[in-house]
Amino acid sequence: MAACGPTLQLGRWIVEHRGGGLRLTGTFLRVGVMNEMQYRINFFLQLLQSLLTVGTGLIILAVVFSKTDDLGGWSRPQLLAVMGVFTLVGGIIRTFIQPNMQRVVEDVRQGKLDHALTKPADAQLLVSIRDVRFWQLTDVLVGVVVLIVALVQMSSTTQWQHVVAFVALLLSGLVSIYCFWLMLASASFWLVRMNEVQELFDGLFRAGQYPVGIYPGWLRYGLTFVIPLAFAITVPSEAVTGRLAWQSVVVMIAFTIVLLVVSRWCWKRGLRRYGGASS
Amino acid sequence: MIALYAAHMRYSVLQQFQYRAANYFYMIGMIAEPVVYLVVWSTIARAHGGSIDGLTPGGFAAYYIVWTLVRNMNIVLTPFAWEERIKDGTFAGQLMKPVHPIHEDIAGFMGWKLVVLLLWVPIAIVLVLLFRPTLSPTLLQGVVFFFAIWGAYLIRAIMQWSLGLITFWTTRVAAIFEAYYLSEMLLSGRVFPLVLMPKWFQTLTWYFPFRWSFSFPIVALTGPIEDRDLFIGLGMQVAWILFGIGVLSLVWPRAVRRFSSVGG
Amino acid sequence: MAIIEVGDLSKTFTVPVREQGLRASVRSLVHREMKEVTAVDSVSFTIEAGEVVGFLGPNGAGKTTTLKMLSGLLHPTGGRCSVLGFEPKGRPSALLRQITLVMGNRNQLQWDLPALDSFELNRAIYRIPRADFVATRDELIELLDIGTLVTQPVRNLSLGERMKMEIADALLHRPQVLFLDEPTIGLDITMQRRIRSFVADYNTRYGATVILTSHYMADVQALCKRVIVIHHGRLVFDGDLTALSDRFTTQRTIRARLADGEEITILAARADTASATARLLAEHDVVDLTIEDPPIDDVIEQVFADAHDAP
Numbered sequence: 001m002a003a004c005g006p007t008l009q010l011g012r013w014i015v016e017h018r019g020g021g022l023r024l025t026g027t028f029l030r031v032g033v034m035n036e037m038q039y040r041i042n043f044f045l046q047l048l049q050s051l052l053t054v055g056t057g058l059i060i061l062a063v064v065f066s067k068t069d070d071l072g073g074w075s076r077p078q079l080l081a082v083m084g085v086f087t088l089v090g091g092i093i094r095t096f097i098q099p100n101m102q103r104v105v106e107d108v109r110q111g112k113l114d115h116a117l118t119k120p121a122d123a124q125l126l127v128s129i130r131d132v133r134f135w136q137l138t139d140v141l142v143g144v145v146v147l148i149v150a151l152v153q154m155s156s157t158t159q160w161q162h163v164v165a166f167v168a169l170l171l172s173g174l175v176s177i178y179c180f181w182l183m184l185a186s187a188s189f190w191l192v193r194m195n196e197v198q199e200l201f202d203g204l205f206r207a208g209q210y211p212v213g214i215y216p217g218w219l220r221y222g223l224t225f226v227i228p229l230a231f232a233i234t235v236p237s238e239a240v241t242g243r244l245a246w247q248s249v250v251v252m253i254a255f256t257i258v259l260l261v262v263s264r265w266c267w268k269r270g271l272r273r274y275g276g277a278s279s
Numbered sequence: 280m281i282a283l284y285a286a287h288m289r290y291s292v293l294q295q296f297q298y299r300a301a302n303y304f305y306m307i308g309m310i311a312e313p314v315v316y317l318v319v320w321s322t323i324a325r326a327h328g329g330s331i332d333g334l335t336p337g338g339f340a341a342y343y344i345v346w347t348l349v350r351n352m353n354i355v356l357t358p359f360a361w362e363e364r365i366k367d368g369t370f371a372g373q374l375m376k377p378v379h380p381i382h383e384d385i386a387g388f389m390g391w392k393l394v395v396l397l398l399w400v401p402i403a404i405v406l407v408l409l410f411r412p413t414l415s416p417t418l419l420q421g422v423v424f425f426f427a428i429w430g431a432y433l434i435r436a437i438m439q440w441s442l443g444l445i446t447f448w449t450t451r452v453a454a455i456f457e458a459y460y461l462s463e464m465l466l467s468g469r470v471f472p473l474v475l476m477p478k479w480f481q482t483l484t485w486y487f488p489f490r491w492s493f494s495f496p497i498v499a500l501t502g503p504i505e506d507r508d509l510f511i512g513l514g515m516q517v518a519w520i521l522f523g524i525g526v527l528s529l530v531w532p533r534a535v536r537r538f539s540s541v542g543g
Numbered sequence: 544m545a546i547i548e549v550g551d552l553s554k555t556f557t558v559p560v561r562e563q564g565l566r567a568s569v570r571s572l573v574h575r576e577m578k579e580v581t582a583v584d585s586v587s588f589t590i591e592a593g594e595v596v597g598f599l600g601p602n603g604a605g606k607t608t609t610l611k612m613l614s615g616l617l618h619p620t621g622g623r624c625s626v627l628g629f630e631p632k633g634r635p636s637a638l639l640r641q642i643t644l645v646m647g648n649r650n651q652l653q654w655d656l657p658a659l660d661s662f663e664l665n666r667a668i669y670r671i672p673r674a675d676f677v678a679t680r681d682e683l684i685e686l687l688d689i690g691t692l693v694t695q696p697v698r699n700l701s702l703g704e705r706m707k708m709e710i711a712d713a714l715l716h717r718p719q720v721l722f723l724d725e726p727t728i729g730l731d732i733t734m735q736r737r738i739r740s741f742v743a744d745y746n747t748r749y750g751a752t753v754i755l756t757s758h759y760m761a762d763v764q765a766l767c768k769r770v771i772v773i774h775h776g777r778l779v780f781d782g783d784l785t786a787l788s789d790r791f792t793t794q795r796t797i798r799a800r801l802a803d804g805e806e807i808t809i810l811a812a813r814a815d816t817a818s819a820t821a822r823l824l825a826e827h828d829v830v831d832l833t834i835e836d837p838p839i840d841d842v843i844e845q846v847f848a849d850a851h852d853a854p
Contacts, residue, residue, distance in 0.1 A: 045454035052454075056461045060470055067331050067475070068323045196304035203308030207315050214322050219314070286667040294655045371616050372651040376668050377639040539618040539632070541556070 029132055046135035050091070050142045057083050057209065058146075072214035077153035079210070082237045084147030085170070086209050089232050091139025092174055093181075093205075099131040101181040102198060105188040109195075113274060124267050128178075147240070154241065165249055166240035172256040173232035179256075179263035180228050186263070189270035201227065208233040231255070283378065284386040291390025302398055309350065310402065313343035316470060317410065332475050333503075337413030341501045342472050344406045345414075349496045350469075351395045352428045355436040356384045358443030358456045365446065365538070374535070381527070385436050392432065416500050423509045427496035430516035435492045437523030444534040447541075462487070468494025488519040546720060546752050547590040547613065551622035554583040554608050554776075582608040584776040585622065590754065592719075595746050597767035597784075598756040605776040606756040607724055613754070614644045614722050626720060640669060643718040645709055647725035650697075658693045658708040662715055669716040676715065683711040687741055703734030710738070714745070721745075723755045727762055739765040799823055800831040 061083060065076055074082070104127050107113040117123055184201065188194035204227060207215070212223050212230040224230035235252060238244040295302060321336035329335055334342070364370040373380040416424070442459060445452050464470055467489035473481050484490040495512045498504050560576040583605040590596055598606040611617040613624060615631035615638070624631065629638040652661045666676045684690050687707045692700060697708060706726065714721075723742070727735040743766055746753050757763055763770055763784065770787060772780040780787055795816050797809045807827070811819040816834065823829065 045451055049454045049457045052458055052461045056464055059465060063471055063475065064319065064323065068326060070326070071319065072322055196301045196308075200304050200308035203311040206312055210315065210319055215318055219318075282670075283667040286664050290653060290656060290660055290664060293660070294653070297655055368646060368649040369651075371611075371646075372644075372649065374616060374634065375614065375639060375642075375644050377636040378668050535634075536618070539616060540620075 029134075043135060043138075047138045047141075050087075050138040053139070054083075054087050054142045054146060057087070072211060074211050074213075077150045078237070078241045078243075080150035080153065081147055081241050082211055082233065083209065084143050084145075084150055085237045085240070086143070086233050087146060088140045088143025089170070089174065089177070089208070089236075090205070091136050091141075091143055093177055094136040094139065095133050096129075097174075097178050097181050099133050100128050101185040103127070103131050104185040105194045105198065108185075108188045108274065109192065117271070123271060124182075124264065128182075151240065159242065162240050162242050165244065165246070166236050169236040169239045169244075169249060169252055170232075172253050173228070173236055176228040176231045176256050176259050179259040182263040183266050186266040186270040189273050205229065211237065228259070280382075283382060284389070287383055287386030288390035288393070291387045292393055295391045295394040299394070299398060302395065306347075306351065306395070306398060306402060310347055310406070313346045313350070317343040320471070320475075334472060334474065335413065337411060338501070339472070340410040341412035341414040342497060344403060344410065344412050345497045345500050346469075346493075347402065347406065348396075348399055349428060349431060349493060351399055352392055352496075353431045353435045353492050354395075355388055355432065355439050356443070358439055358446070358452070358459075361443040361446035362450060362452075370538070374538075379531075381437075381440055384440060385433075388432070388436065414501060416502060419506060419509065420500055420502065420504070423513060424496060424500040426513060427499050427516065430513065430520065431492040431496050434488050434516060434519045434523060437520060437527060438488055441523065441527045441530050444530050447534045447537045463489040466490060467492060468497065472498075474498075485515075488522070491516050491519050545589045546592045546594075547588075547624070547626050547754070549589070549609075549613070549622070549624040550587050552583060552586045552609065552612060552619050552624050553581070553621035554605075554612060554617060555620045556580045556582060581776050583612070583619075583773075586773065586776075586778045587622075588771055588778065588781055590752060592752055593746070593750045594769060595743070595753040595755065595767050597763035597770045598754065598773060599760075599763055599770050600756075600758070600773040602758060604773045606773050608776075609773065610644075610722050610724055610754065610756055614642060615639075616644075640716060641718050642720040642722065643713040643716070644722045645713045645724065645726055647706070647723075647728035650705070650709070652697045652705070652708055652712055654698050655696055657695055658689075658697055658712065661697070661708075661712055662693075665712055665715050671716055675717075679715055679717055680711075683714055686744060687711055688737075703730045703737075706730060706734070706738065707741075710741070717749065719751055721751055721753045723753065725757055726755070727757065727759060735759070735761065736765075742766055796835045797823065798833045798835070799827065799829045802828040802830050 061079060064071065064079075069076065071079060104113070107115075107127075113127075119126055184194065184197060187197070191197075204223075207219075207223055208229045212220055212234040215223065220230070231252060235244065235248065239249070317339055320331070320334070320339045324331050324334065324336050324339065330338070361370075364373075370380070373383065442456065445455060466484045466487050468484075469489075473484060473490065473494045484494070491512070495516070499509055499512060556579070557577050558580055560578055586605075586609060598609065600606045608617060612619050613626055613631055615634045618632050627638060627641055629635050631638065652658060653664065662680055665671075666673075671679070684693060687710065689704070689707050689711065692704050692708070693711075697705060700708065710726070721742075726742075727738055730738070739762060742753060742755070745751060753766070755762065755766060768783060770780065770782070770784050771778060772787070794810050794812055797811055797816070797820055799807045799809075801807065807823070809819060809823065820832070820834065824832070
């Protein structure tokens with residue numbers, strides 16, 4: 001029953017803020033773009049960087065393919081699809097989610113969160129959108145291309161239901177990751193060492209490059225439930241490659257909603273503690 | 280000069296010991312990478328009759344566990360650090376001292392490695408229990424390994440320090456550094472043991488410094504490697520260190536001149 | 544031979560031009576305009592051993608740039624300078640061992656350990672013989688009164704305490720020339736005074752030459768007999784501080800307190816001070832009288848205003 005409060009709040013918040021929130025996001029995006037435009041070669045360099053990273057990943061896949069046709073039950077085009085999803089999810093995380101959450105941790109550590117708290121917008125919204133690393137979107141571009149190539153290679157088995165399920169699961173997977181990061185960032189209200197834990201996550205994220213099924217059991221559970229990596233990458237990949245049952249879609253979305261509520265609650269608790277502790 | 284190194288190393292050890300928790304978090308995050316590779320290759324090996332190109336899952340486990348030590352040893356000053364140094368005046372301060380700034384970084388990281396070596400031992404024990412590597416080096420291999428890991432460190436330290444100097448000419452250096460890192464990833468033996476690659480690729484890696492910072496120290500310990508190759512490897516390390524010093528002596532004066540005309 | 548000789552020293556920078564708005568930002572992706580900025584314009588002066596000289600000027604006037612050229616961090620684009628007979632440009636090791644640069648608000652000390660450890664590091668860097676090192680270090684600790692602080696990690700110290708550490712750290716190798724760039728910036732009044740008195744003390748004791756930049760008049764007033772005023776990169780005044788006041792003061796303030804408690808303040812032109820005072824005394828029942836120069840800050844402002852108007 002304790003979850004009712006935050007859920008109602010969430011509902012009310014969405015109703016109140018949808019217009020203002022969108023406008024605010026738009027403003028931040030525009031300022032973010034202007035900031036980045038100042039560095040003129042940036043776009044090309046960033047694109048180059050994305051291509052290099054994906055290129056390396058593809059070369060590694062090629063080496064894997066040279067030794068085998070199949071990894072843990074996943075065929076070549078399916079593994080390629082996973083790589084595409086991994087790149088694109090990584091790009092979105094690095095563009096929208098990670099910079100903001102890392103900034104929250106920094107601000108809490110230095111007591112600078114007051115800036116965000118005294119503005120007339122909802123604090124969680126504000127701290128979640130104020131930093132946008134615009135150029136990381138090149139990863140999304142490249143990831144989508146790789147995914148399309150993979151799908152073309154599997155053209156005989158791809159159906160529109162898969163794509164729809166994919167988009168839905170991708171979005172919910174991204175929201176799960178956002179919630180996870182929010183909880184990590186909220187933890188910084190209590191623990192000082194959050195910077196390092198974030199680095200830990202960064203390292204662990206690499207495990208998403210391959211379908212989670214290949215890992216030994218204990219690691220698999222960790223990656224699925226402790227860190228929603230599997231939800232964000234493997235599950236959408238399974239959807240787009242037609243390996244997923246529709247029941248899983250429902251489970252995923254339900255899980256995401258639960259995460260949204262839980263993470264908001266953590267955030268609120270953290271804020272309260274911050275308000276009490278900061279001088 | 281020795282006194283200078285001793286002083287920097289002592290300071291570094293004391294400082295990093297204070298940060299041992301942070302170090303632990305970082306080291307644990309870092310093992311995700313080799314574990315991923317280990318699982319992938321072991322899965323393939325098991326599906327193909329137990330081994331590929333002579334490496335069994337036990338062999339892969341040995342490779343990647345030693346990898347974690349070598350990886351920690353070859354962490355050096357990131358080229359990205361230069362932007363901050365120039366901006367906050369640290370670099371200017373270093374220029375005012377009558378010694379070359381590189382010594383501070385090399386000595387400082389050396390001190391850090393001593394702490395890391397200590398912290399690594401429990402992590403290694405856990406990994407050994409989880410993945411059961413097969414490892415049986417000779418004494419010569421052990422000795423060469425000890426020298427090789429410091430050689431690996433010096434190669435990478437000098438090369439990346441020189442690379443970082445590019446920051447004096449342009450601040451948007453991320454892509455350049457990333458390109459360097461990524462070619463290193465592929466050519467060094469970091470992602471896959473070089474023995475898995477075709478012959479032409481393995482020959483190609485001789486022409487880059489990366490292999491000697493990574494694959495060589497690992498294979499020196501895990502084998503299979505001939506005694507002769509152990510010494511050739513050490514020789515190559517020395518050669519690349521000298522190469523790095525050469526590059527540095529070309530780039531450094533120009534970097535200082537650039538800083539002094541533009542003001543940083 | 545003078546310790547520092549500067550002739551027609553100049554420094555110009557080329558900087559990109561930035562414009563406002565989204566469209567201009569996009570345009571700048573393709574083409575960037577540059578413009579030339581003169582930071583220091585033909586400055587000349589000579590400084591003898593043991594002097595304490597203040598560089599005065601508003602922010603961006605070129606004082607720090609000049610200082611950086613003297614310490615070898617920046618290469619001049621014109622003119623010449625020499626410090627202790629060396630050209631700072633090449634950063635010769637022999638010169639670096641005899642000078643020191645302290646920048647206010649900048650940390651050169653190692654952050655996580657006590658200052659004593661940083662001192663040891665410096666000893667190794669400058670190769671100071673142990674006996675000399677211990678003697679100098681202990682003297683500095685006493686002069687700066689940091690005995691209890693040197694054993695604490697630097698990050699636990701306040702800004703003022705950290706500044707004292709930086710100064711001690713900078714003087715361990717007994718440099719002959721001290722370049723102090725805004726050393727009291729951001730510090731509270733008490734700490735400012737303490738650092739000023741230390742610098743004066745140090746100069747008297749060891750005969751070191753001190754060049755100090757500041758935009759706090761109080762720093763300069765307390766320490767420097769000689770000031771060099773730099774404005775818009777040009778040397779506007781070089782001489783005694785008192786002469787500065789004399790040359791640029793056009794008015795003086797006369798304050799009188801009358802028997803009935805009233806106070807009168809008159810601004811008189813310099814030439815008329817005597818006659819104005821006389822008239823005041825004659826016309827009113829004056830109990831107390833003071834004649835003041837305008838505050839030195841106003842004088843400096845006047846100097847800048849004049850310099851600004853001059854071609």
